[in-house]
Amino acid sequence: MKNARIFSLSLVSIFAALTAIGAFIKIPLPVVPFTLQIIVVFLAGSLLGSKRGLQSQLVYVLVGLAGLPVFAEGGGFMYVLKPTFGYLIGFAAGAYVIGCIIERVEQPTRKDFIKANLVGTVVIYAVGVPYLYMALNLWMDVPTSVSHVLVAGFFSTVGVDFALAIFTSLLAIRLYPIVKKMLATKSEKQNGLANTSSRS
Template identity: 35%
Template sequence: MPRTSIKAHVIVRDVVLVVSFALLTAVCAKIKLQIGIVPITMQTFAVILSGLLLGSRRGALSQITYLFGGLSGILWFSLGGGMAYLMSPTLGYIVGFIFAAFIAGKLAERGWDRKLITTGLAMIIGLSIVYFFGLLWLARFVPADRLLAAGLIPFLPGEVLKVLLAGLLLPLGWKLIGKSKKFPPEADQPMAEKIKK
């Protein structure tokens, strides 16, 4: 296959994967339980998977696509969309998605997704990043003495279940995107090395 054709294939494949995981995050945003100012959704499940399966660069790009798509007016955030979301109490969590996917992806690229324990740790680290940004922004809207009760504690049982579900689906995700657990390609450049060679 000519070099230019391989490059075009890589670009198209990356765009499809990035957009697909942005859409997955959007779908998961609509699976929600509204119990307070911050709804419980399946978004963090999609975010962590995007990092572990796509790698740092594409994982982060999928969440950047999700963020700016929502701000542009696509109604795929849990509470809608549009520029008004810049003042939403939940904006910090969405910004945190980008960094969480990036870090989870970096850890996967370093082999953390090869073992059950390190995979779980990578997920927990990614989730911690989401809640760090989420609580930091939510503090503008909620008194300090109610911050954890409003933006963290109610979500912990669900996050445990999402980590377990993501762990179970990870091997299936590898198969769907053509990534082997035993001999995984570099997550960020699945065919880049072939181009160089």
């Protein structure tokens, strides 16, 4: 059981690191910088499942809040006041929802992955856009209309994110059997060792 847990934690850590790397592959936009983090979020939910996918994003957020500059604009606890922090919370929620949708299907198809990742995109924006509006208007004292927030934080990037969701789904359906087999193999080996120990 210990080795299987270590392997699971390794996958979580790897995807947390990949999310951090994705933060620095970005296209600067006026309010919300566009990064490739969302691809990692799609893959985390699709390949690791709801629990591990959520954990990978929470680890990433906690490491950044602890002070390491892994976010698109730095790090530290005060990053919670940044208008884009809501999208990081959305990443965790999105990965979890994606994983939940995939886990409901025994043999997920391309359609299932596309559906899961599109729903995950909606979840990310459902968390990120309201947070953006509150951050600008409440504690940053930058009066901003709802329409401006929607243009800057939703319409300017959602089309690309939907396209990335579909693209990542095509990648996930190829990687999913490999990751699932690796997780199952580790679990079976641990169960076999446990049964051997109980009989001895």
